[in-house]
Amino acid sequence: MRQDRTAMLYYGEAAFGHFADCAFAALDGGEVVGRAFAIPFAFGVDDRTTLPDAGWDEVIRWGHEDRMLGRRPTTMSALEIALLPKARVSGSSRAMLDALKGCARAKGFAELYAPVRPNQKHLVPRMPMRAYLERRRADGQHTDSWLRTHLAIGGEIVKIAPCSMTIVGTLAEWTQWTGVAFDRAGEIEIPGALVPVLVSAEHAVYVEPNVWIRHPV
Numbered sequence: 001m002r003q004d005r006t007a008m009l010y011y012g013e014a015a016f017g018h019f020a021d022c023a024f025a026a027l028d029g030g031e032v033v034g035r036a037f038a039i040p041f042a043f044g045v046d047d048r049t050t051l052p053d054a055g056w057d058e059v060i061r062w063g064h065e066d067r068m069l070g071r072r073p074t075t076m077s078a079l080e081i082a083l084l085p086k087a088r089v090s091g092s093s094r095a096m097l098d099a100l101k102g103c104a105r106a107k108g109f110a111e112l113y114a115p116v117r118p119n120q121k122h123l124v125p126r127m128p129m130r131a132y133l134e135r136r137r138a139d140g141q142h143t144d145s146w147l148r149t150h151l152a153i154g155g156e157i158v159k160i161a162p163c164s165m166t167i168v169g170t171l172a173e174w175t176q177w178t179g180v181a182f183d184r185a186g187e188i189e190i191p192g193a194l195v196p197v198l199v200s201a202e203h204a205v206y207v208e209p210n211v212w213i214r215h216p217v
């Protein structure tokens, strides 16, 4: 996922400091065990009337453009919440989300958006996201734990972002990035990827769907 070119507009050395007031580290004692990032952006200006289908990538481009133009942001989107496996204990993912919600509130925004990457979707990479969202446990809640966490604290699903993250590279690059042989055209499954990577004769592309969630703050 570090090969997403758009990510550089936020995580790159030239940009990163500009969004540091929307970045959090989770500490266990003195040790960093998690991180959370968000980006403010102007919503409702120009053609930004709905949340973008190109989710994660597009909201980074919007936030970057706003900063370049000196345009005042009106809201904020989460970009990442990640915990080390040993820190994935009861309540910690919720605490990370609360930190981002608190940040949005402190900036005077009415909501926090999030292009969410459902936690267990990688187990069924060929299932369309729409079908995945319909999966329920016996108690009627979503089977996906990360979606459940978002909804449990008041989030609401707005829509699917079908092409939230686009990662493209040559076959040699993909082999280097993943350790998997990209030696045939078609679809190749990569451990941890939410959908298969699409492979042609010259290049391969990963187009990750996410789920836009709105959190009133």
Ligand SMILES: CC(C)(COP(=O)(O)OP(=O)(O)OC[C@H]1O[C@@H](n2cnc3c(N)ncnc32)[C@H](O)[C@@H]1OP(=O)(O)O)[C@@H](O)C(=O)NCCC(=O)NCCS
Pocket: 079, 080, 081, 082, 083, 084, 087, 088, 089, 090, 091, 092, 093, 094, 115, 116, 117, 119, 120, 145, 146, 147, 149
């Ligand atoms: C996303 C992430 C922060 C979520 O943290 P998490 O600790 O896995 O917690 P979740 O919010 O998914 O799950 C919370 C609950 O579901 C349970 N749960 C977690 N995985 C589960 C599974 N596979 N099946 C059933 N239940 C599960 C947890 O025990 C917890 O229950 P509790 O609150 O009753 O104790 C973490 O999985 C992570 O760092 N993933 C890698 C980075 C990533 O993809 N981030 C998402 C970007 S949007």
